[in-house]
Amino acid sequence: MRILITGGAGFIGSHLAERLVSEGHDVVALDDLSTGQKKNLASLEGNNHFRFIEGSVLDADLVDQLVDDADMVFHMAAAVGVKLIMDEPSRSILTNITGTENVLKAAIPGKTPTFIASTSEVYGKTTKFPFAEDDDMTIGATKNLRWSYASAKQLDEFLALAYAREVDLPVVVLRFFNTTGPRQTGRYGMVLPNFVVNALT
Ligand SMILES: NC(=O)c1ccc[n+]([C@@H]2O[C@H](COP(=O)([O-])OP(=O)(O)OC[C@H]3O[C@@H](n4cnc5c(N)ncnc54)[C@H](O)[C@@H]3O)[C@@H](O)[C@H]2O)c1
Known part of the structure; x- marks a missing residue:
């Protein structure tokens, strides 16, 4: 299959690219390298089944x-x-809403199966455990821009599910919880790499 990964130079995207190429797929990674890095894809350099495109x-x-x-x-x-998200709130909000809108709209004509990366943040402040996908959601006030990430991802989910219902677009939404491993950077506030660096220091 020919598979497009947006954010393919990022932590999760680069591992996914390696995995899909190793399974025999042709992979194109689109990334603006804002938080991702070309070196995350070093193992795929020169591979005929892989192409990197720098763009947004x-x-x-x-x-x-x-x-x-x-x-x-x-x-x-x-x-x-x-x-x-706190340092660059408006850019983050627009990336997370408009970027997803662009991808979903582009997928409609060919009914291209589309995976949307959402987040456990959409569960917000719920104190009911365990969480369930059908739970009501409570997030923080709009004054606290931290919550814009959860809100944007909620909107991404709504849009994906709306297109699934309206035009039968095959979509899968996955809510990642704190995912960690090699290549993840703590620079943008991810908790586990920061714990590790602090512990080592
Ligand atoms: N890692 C986690 O714990 C976690 C948790 C919840 C959700 N997620 C979701 O999983 C996905 C991947 O996250 P990650 O942890 O690999 O983060 P990451 O920052 O390593 O990957 C995101 C990638 O998107 C790229 N990008 C950002 N804006 C772009 C744009 N406008 N155009 C093209 N590329 C752009 C970045 O350069 C980066 O390579 C994200 O959608 C994220 O919201 C991750």
Whole structure:
């Protein structure tokens, strides 16, 4: 299959790219390298089944073209990390809403199966455990811009499910919980790399 990964130079996206290429798929990774790094994809350099494109999911024409050439899309690109969201709130909100809108709209004509990366943050302040996907959600006030990430991802989920219902777009939404491992950076506020660095220091 020809598979497009947005955010393919990021922590999760780069591991996914390696895995899909190793399974025999042709993978294109689109990334603006805002938090991802080319070196995350070093093992795929020169591989005929892999192509890296530096560009943004906010470029609707580019996204249309790449989705059109793909049999499946993993939409991982997002502004991620509490520090980044607090430092650059408007850019983060627009990346996380408009980027997803561009990807989903591009997937409609070919009914291209699309995976949307959401987050456990959408569970918000709920104190009911364990969480369930159908639970009501309570997030913080709009004055606290930290919650814009959860809110944008909730909107991404709504839009994906709306297109699934309205035009039968095959979508899968996955809510990642704190996912960690090699290549994850603590620079943008991810908790586990920061714990590790602090512990080592
Ligand atoms: N790692 C986690 O614990 C976690 C938890 C919940 C949700 N998620 C979600 O999983 C996905 C991947 O996260 P990650 O941990 O790999 O983070 P990451 O920052 O390593 O990956 C995100 C990638 O998206 C790219 N990107 C950002 N804006 C872009 C744009 N406008 N156009 C193209 N590329 C752009 C970045 O450069 C980066 O490579 C994200 O959607 C994130 O919200 C991750």
